[in-house]
Amino acid sequence: MAKRKMTSTNSINREKLNDLCGMEYAIDLLGGRWKLLILYKLENRALRFIELKKILPGITDRMLTLQLRELEKDGLLHRTVYPEVPPRVEYRLTDSAEKLIPVWKALERWGDAHREVQLPG
Amino acid sequence: MAKRKMTSTNSINREKLNDLCGMEYAIDLLGGRWKLLILYKLENRALRFIELKKILPGITDRMLTLQLRELEKDGLLHRTVYPEVPPRVEYRLTDSAEKLIPVWKALERWGDAHREVQLPG
DNA sequence: TACGCCACACACAAAAATGTAAGTAATGGC
DNA sequence: GCCATTACTTACATTTTTGTGTGTGGCGTA
Structure with missing residues (x-):
């Protein structure tokens, strides 16, 4: 959860979704x-x-x-x-x-x- | 998300928390x-x-x-x-x-x- | 006959999340 | 001096999640 490879598709997808909507952003902060x-x-x-x-x-x-x-x-x-x-x-x-x-x-x-x-x- | 090693601490912790409260159960169903x-x-x-x-x-x-x-x-x-x-x-x-x-x-x-x-x- | 369509399945690989075990600093009590 | 306490840190290992690439079936159309 701390170190992420910022060039991976995984990371890029996460960011795309975070930008897309507050819900995904919230899930990202609160998940785990x-x-x-x-x-x-x-x-x-x-x-x-x-x-x-x-x-x-x-x-x-x-x-x-x-x-x-x-x-x-x-x-x-x-x-x-x-x-x-x-x-x-x-x-x-x-x-x-x-x-x-x-x-x-x-x-x-x-x-x-x-x-x-x-x-x- | 599909196949899990049910004997791992990871899995056991997940289950414990699921039993503990509906919130964790919900997070488990909706997370990712x-x-x-x-x-x-x-x-x-x-x-x-x-x-x-x-x-x-x-x-x-x-x-x-x-x-x-x-x-x-x-x-x-x-x-x-x-x-x-x-x-x-x-x-x-x-x-x-x-x-x-x-x-x-x-x-x-x-x-x-x-x-x-x-x-x- | 060849191709595209759609909703998948499969084997594999990479990345991320989680867990294990050990160690640290400063202080107070014995 | 030795141990307990507290809130961590570090190196490493395991488990889980996510992604890549290719293949499949059956039918309609070219």
Whole structure:
């Protein structure tokens, strides 16, 4: 997710779609295994690295770091470092990320409902 | 996206998150380069394979086939085959997929707004 | 007979996402 | 001095996603 070969068709297609519509741009920022879940966990309060790690089942240090970095870069998280030892770093949603709350709630409701419908298959 | 090694940590994490919440389940069904865009194009009318291909910039036969197959399997698309030559196959949204329309519209609005905010960075 | 049409299928290759294992710095407590 | 704590980093390996190129069937048209 970090380093991309900007000349690949894959990359070019991604960019084309990003330019094309805000939906694909959003998917690009929010896609992947952990990102929406991280935002979701931060919905009510700021959390520090280790707290996120505890409540995200199975995530590794490396993946958590990567995802937090990208979310920060993309303007979805604020990162606050407290100069203590051992270190304390807190993450919280940006205003823009908070505007997404109703969207992921709707997605969650749809997912739950759709799963019911799909159970036979 | 089709064949997965069900014993990998990757796969296991995916399943864990799917069980955990409808949001991750939804992301799993809708994620990837093309799926939401395909649904989006089908919002107003059914389209056949070749029509989709024309309006999805850069997609290949193979990717379109794969994505359509999965969307069908996951209950988001109906596939109708007309026994003609050359073949005609039409795709349209299921009821469940139509319930997603407001969600992707909201996502699109958010994406457009967020992109404005992010322009400097 | 040759060709184009359409909706694919197949074998293969490249790129991207995710995971594994180990190590780091600074400090406080024992 | 030794260990625990926290938020990382780095090199590497695996898995998953995406793309490339070619082929197929059956019918209509040239």
